[in-house]
Amino acid sequence: MATKSFGDFINDMTSLDVVTLTGNLTVQVNDLEGRAAGGDGESLKFGRIMQQLEGNIMKKDSKIHALAATHVSLDKDTVTFVKENLTPEEAVYLEFHNETVKAAGIARAAMADGITKLLLGSKG
C-alpha cells in the first residue's frame, strides 16, 4: 500500500479515535544521562520506548489493557468505551483520556486546513 501523504490524511479526517492504554513500561534512570523527569528532552530514547511499547502490545501474554476508547465522528457524535469497574487510580487515567480527546479535537480543527496550505504556499 502506498504511503499516505499529508493531503490524504487530512482529507480522511472525518473521524477521530483516541485510545488509552495501561500496562507496564518503565525507563531506567541510568538511561537518561542525568536528565530530570518530565518534558521530552532529547536524551529520552523515543524510538526505543515506542518499540518497547509496541513489543509489549504484540506479546501474546500482553499486560497492556485498553482502559478507554473514544470515537468522534464528523458530525461530532461521540462514543466512548470504558473498562468496567475502574479503580480509583484508573479514574484518573480516564480523566486524562477525556482531556486528550478534547485536546486532539482542538488540535485537529486548528491544523487541518492551515498547515497544508502553508506548506504548499496556497494563499488560502
Add this chain to the structure above:
Amino acid sequence: MQPAEFIASCERLQRLDRSAEVIQSVREGVEVAMPDHFAIPFSPDVTTTFRRGGRPSRHRRGQWHELVQHLKDLAYLTPKFFSSWHQRRAADQPPTARQIASLVKAVRAFWTEDPFWTTSLVPAMPTQDAARQQRWVEHHLTELVYRASSYTSFDGDLSPDVQYRIGDRSAFGRSLAFRMRVYFRDYQGGHTNSRKAYFDRKLLPLLYSLNNSLGGALAASLPGRDATVLDEGIQRVLLDATLLFATYRRANRFTARDRGSYYLLYQLEPRTGEVKDLVVPDAKEEQRRLLRLRRRTKRKLTNARLYIDTGGNRLGIRLMQLGLWRAGCYIGVLDGVFGLQSHRALLALVAQEREAVRPVLGPRQLDRVVNSVGEEVLVDLRLVGILLDAYAPPPQVEAQREEAHLWQAIDAAGVAETLDEQLLDREASLRPLYGHLEHHPHRRVYYGLRGLIRGAVRAITVVISWIRDRVRQLLGAVFDFVKAVVKRVQEAGSLFFTGFRYFSHYLLGRPFISLGAGVGEERPVVLTRFALDFDTVCFTDRTASVEDIRMHQRYVSDMQRGAAYFLRVTALLIRSLATLSAPQRWIRLGVLLAREVRRVLQEVASGRPLGRLEQVE
C-alpha cells in the same frame, strides 16, 4: 548528511510527501546535523542548554546571555544580577535555579509591558506556575531576544511610538529611560543598582541639555513642564544613534562637508606608553614621515577649534564611543571618558580601515586621524566622523546586499569549505573580546545585525585571512563577522528547532513522553501520540502516580497552546527551505534560514496572520 540532501527532503515534505524516508531524512537534518554544525542543542530546555561537555550548546547559551543584557539595560534586571550571571558563565558554570527564576520573573514583567505579545499569534506567557513560565521562556527565546533587542537598539530598529505618554510604565518608556542613561547619566556617580526604570517628567531637563548639545535642533519640539506627549522627532533622535550623531556633527560643524578642523585632545595615563607607541617607526623614511606629520599636527593645533566638552554628559565622546562600539572596536563602557580603551579602539579602527576594500579615507588622511603631540593625543573628529559613517548600520535592503556580497567574497576566496570548521574551532579565541562582563556589569556587547554585517564587509579581506587562520587581529571586522554569523545561526536554529519539535509531535508522529517520579531506578512512562489525522494513543504505566499524570497533562497542554503558532512558523520555514538553492555547507544554510526566520519574525511582529491565514485559536 549534506545540506543538499536535507533541502531535497524538505522539498518533498513541502509537497506533502510523508513517507518514512522523507521524515527520517528531515528529522536527521534538523535534529542531528544542524545542532552539530550550529553548536545549538536541539532541545531548548535550560538543563540541556547550559550543560557543558561534548554536546553543542554554546550558541543557545549566547541567546540567554543576550537576553540578560537587554533586560538589564531595560532595568528589568540589575547590574548586580548581570555581574553574577556572567560570573557563572566565566566559571563555566550553569546559572543557578535562583538566577533562572529571577530571569523568568523579569521576562514576565517585560511580557506585560510589551504590546507585541498580546497582539501577535504567540501564545500568552502563563500567569502562574514557575515551571510552565520557564518552559515558555525556553520555547520563545528567539522572539524574546528579537523583541528586547529592538528596545535597546541604537540602530533605529525601534520606531517612535505616537501612542506613548510621558511617564507610561511600558517597555517603550524603559527604552527611552535607557537611552537617557547612556547619553547622560550612567556611571558618572559611580556604579549603582538603583536606576530610573521609566522615562518621566524628571528627565525632561535632560532633553533641554540635549537640545543645547545639538545647537538648538530640537528647540521647536521640546516638551513643556506639563507635557504629556513626546514629539516624534525627539523620539526618533533618541532611538537612532546615527541620526543623533549626524545632528550633533552638523551642530558642531564637523560633518564631512565642513572645511574647518575640529579636534579632540586628550592625555593617556603616563605609564601606559601608548602615546609613545604611536611613533615607533622602524625605518628612517617612516621616521621622517611621522615627524612631518607631528609638525603639521602642531601647526594645526595652534589655530584649530578644540573640542573641549559639550556639557557634563560629554555627549560627543559618548557618541564616538558608541560608533566605535558598533564598529566592533570598542568593548568598554559608553561613559564619555576617552581613556585607554577608547584610544585603542580608535587605533584599531584606523588600522582596519587601511585594509578596507573601498576605504573612505586615503592613506594620508588615515595618518591624520590620531596623532601624538608631546604627551597628548590629538584626534581629528571630522575624519573620525567620516570613518564612523562608513560603519553605521545600513538600511535593511542594503544590509541584505552587503551580506550577499560577504558570502560571494568568501566563495571567491575559496575558503567556504573551511569556514564551518574554523568557526567552531576558533570562535572560542574571541571570548576575551566580549569585555569580561563578569567584572564590568556596565559594559555591553553590540548585537545589531546590520552593523555587524557592515563591519565585516568593510574589511572582508581581514575576515578571509582569519578564516584561513592567517590573522591575529581579532577586534573589528573579525569580531563583527563571527558575531553576525553566530547571531544568524542562533536565530535560525533556535526558533526552527523549537518549532520543529511541535511539527514533529503533531504531524510526524513523535510521541509526547513524560517520566514519572517512580521508585528507585525505575521511572514510569506516560505517553501521548498523535497520528497525522489526530487519532491518538495514550499510554500510562500502571505505577504512574496521579501527580505523574497531571504533570504529563500540563506538558501536553502547554505544547497544545503553542502548537498553532509554532506549526505555522515551521511550515513557513520548511516551505522556504524547500525553495533554497542548496549551499555546500551547513553554516551557510543556517544563515539563509536565518533570513527567513527574520522575515517570519517581522511578520509576527506586524500582527498580521502568518502566511495570510486567519488565527485559529
